[in-house]
Amino acid sequence: MRLIENEDEVLSALKSGDQNAFKTIYLAYYDKLCRYANSLSNNTTNVEDIVQEALMYLWQKREDITINSSLNAYLYRAVYNRFIGEIKKNKRELTLMYELQLSAILEFESFEDSKKEHYLQLLEDIISKLPEKRKEVFVLSKIKNYKYKEIASMLKISERTVENQIRRAFITIRKEVSGLKYIMILAILEFYF
Numbered sequence: 001m002r003l004i005e006n007e008d009e010v011l012s013a014l015k016s017g018d019q020n021a022f023k024t025i026y027l028a029y030y031d032k033l034c035r036y037a038n039s040l041s042n043n044t045t046n047v048e049d050i051v052q053e054a055l056m057y058l059w060q061k062r063e064d065i066t067i068n069s070s071l072n073a074y075l076y077r078a079v080y081n082r083f084i085g086e087i088k089k090n091k092r093e094l095t096l097m098y099e100l101q102l103s104a105i106l107e108f109e110s111f112e113d114s115k116k117e118h119y120l121q122l123l124e125d126i127i128s129k130l131p132e133k134r135k136e137v138f139v140l141s142k143i144k145n146y147k148y149k150e151i152a153s154m155l156k157i158s159e160r161t162v163e164n165q166i167r168r169a170f171i172t173i174r175k176e177v178s179g180l181k182y183i184m185i186l187a188i189l190e191f192y193f
Helices: 007-015 019-040 044-060 071-110 113-128 132-143 148-155 159-176 179-192
Strands: none
Touching: 007 019, 007 071, 019 044, 019 071, 044 071, 071 179, 113 132, 113 159, 113 179, 132 148, 132 159, 148 159, 159 179
8 A cells, every 4th residue: 555646756755855756755643653653562652763764864865765675664764773783772771771780799898898788878868858758658669669559559659659759860870980889889789678
């Protein structure tokens, strides 16, 4: 099924730099590609980024792109490929972060007691600066290892609120410490408690 009646004409105009041709393609496909990408992932913000990147690539490489099948098939494949690329990138980033945290905790374990105490005190000081509710949520989650659902039930708040409080606590931690100290704090939270 073709979404644009004169696809060859629109593609020809696109290749010559006609912005109206690009606008026609964008309007014809954007919503459909977002629905498709959303069927692959439930992260709406990420979905929109992926679709916009695929469409912008079409515009930026318009002179060089050869579409052998249909524009429809090309764009759906482009979105799929970008989605897979995003998954691989996120997986690499998570693996790297996990490796850094594991390395940091192994280093932490090799520290003398005074240096361990320094990092634990630093973490305690940062936590003590959090607003009361945020501190309570953070301690329940990261120190006492309760699940978000359990915390929400205990404190009679939504899981979304728990998630937001944890996110904001990490923003505060990030402002307080940076670089290797931040990774060390994350590692302590992840592996030590």
